[in-house]
Amino acid sequence: MTLTDIYKGSPRNYVSVDCVIFGYEDYELKLLLFQREIEPEKGGWSLLGGFCGEDESLENAAARVLDKTTGLTDIFMDQVQAFSSVDRDPGGRVISIVFYALIPIFQQNKEKVNRKGAKWFPVNDLPELIFDHSEMVENAMKKLQLRASYHLVGRELLTEQFTLMQLRSLYEAIFQKELDPGNFRKKVLSLKLLERLNKKNTTESKKGAYLYKFVSEPEKSNERILKVNISL
Amino acid sequence: MTLTDIYKGSPRNYVSVDCVIFGYEDYELKLLLFQREIEPEKGGWSLLGGFCGEDESLENAAARVLDKTTGLTDIFMDQVQAFSSVDRDPGGRVISIVFYALIPIFQQNKEKVNRKGAKWFPVNDLPELIFDHSEMVENAMKKLQLRASYHLVGRELLTEQFTLMQLRSLYEAIFQKELDPGNFRKKVLSLKLLERLNKKNTTESKKGAYLYKFVSEPEKSNERILKVNISL
DNA sequence: ACAAAAGTGTTCAACCTACACCCATGG
């Protein structure tokens, strides 16, 4: 008897991953959606998904489908939740594990993504989604808000250099509420996670605002201490 | 072509659920562990687990194995995370979704559980666990702490009537740190979730302490407002 | 009498919120 014989006779299931892909552009939080290429609901807007193979972890599967579609690797991903209602997918019994990913939107990946028939939608103006994907998005959004209240998420979503107003706009998009500019500045700078550069961005204001970047030490961003506290 | 034919050819996986079962007794947070009945690692201490069938959700599967082993139904359960390393189980490639459950420890279920070869262990004195079950426990513990900081978790873990000192001891066990009695009392009572009864418990103090129970309206405990804030 | 928990009150520091205010500059 080989090791794998032990579980023979136990039920097996189709297991997929679905990715809620967040990006930030034009002061808006956006979601990358795809038009489904197979029945059922062919042509419907859907999250990026794919089956999990027997020789890969769920994290691998999620990174694989993300890479294949956007050409992006080393993307921050976080597990949201497994969805497993028996009838959630009319095409068959599929257990799906949802991840969310944070990616910066560049011109390059925009083009690649367009060729795949994918499209960026603002989170508060989404089309109807197939299956239970709307619920997946809602839960991913909550998880993102939770993370953003403990960690500064700019590193994953913004370009390398950014102004504090851009970071604040990002947070306003994530929490869907306006934040006081002065208070946000003080709170964020007190975390000592940002480094001010000797450059100014003058395209968004007359006076010009200093550019910042994240300090290099990546350990810092994992410390519990930082807690942004946007009061959900 | 039937609906289910669509996904034919896609990989299928063994999917299991594992339950981190929390209980509270003798001022300690405890975990219900089982001795594994099959190879590999037969006899090793393990979480309660079982395969997920093709005709049930993961939540159903978890409730099913819990009911079967403890005889308890309507138990609070919360999904923690999926574990899917290819080699996490030497017996085969099994994707496991972890839940944690909160159950009150009564005499009746203690006996039933004993007959199954299961045993309650204090969380800070656990035996070595099989596979990746230790990591599962750690993550479940963190998730429980998160929940306990937003919701009062006494309803699920304590008997119907309890003193504030018992509730505080529970929180001390969950957060593994001492809490100021006066401050805890004020914070908890300010939530207006507890109702004082005209009875006193004199077995644990000379003076006697009032017994409390949760107010009946269950919606209240789901409101976001309550936030206990034990500062993790 | 004393120990031990019950229950209440007070103080201090930290922090969030809401502003007021000046600065710089492109139109």
Place this chain on the structure above:
DNA sequence: CCATGGGTGTAGGTTGAACACTTTTGT
């Protein structure tokens, strides 16, 4: 010159942490 965003400072309210203090009663 004025509207706009940049950037700094301040006053008020809330909350948590620490701790003092009184009450009650079994031993």
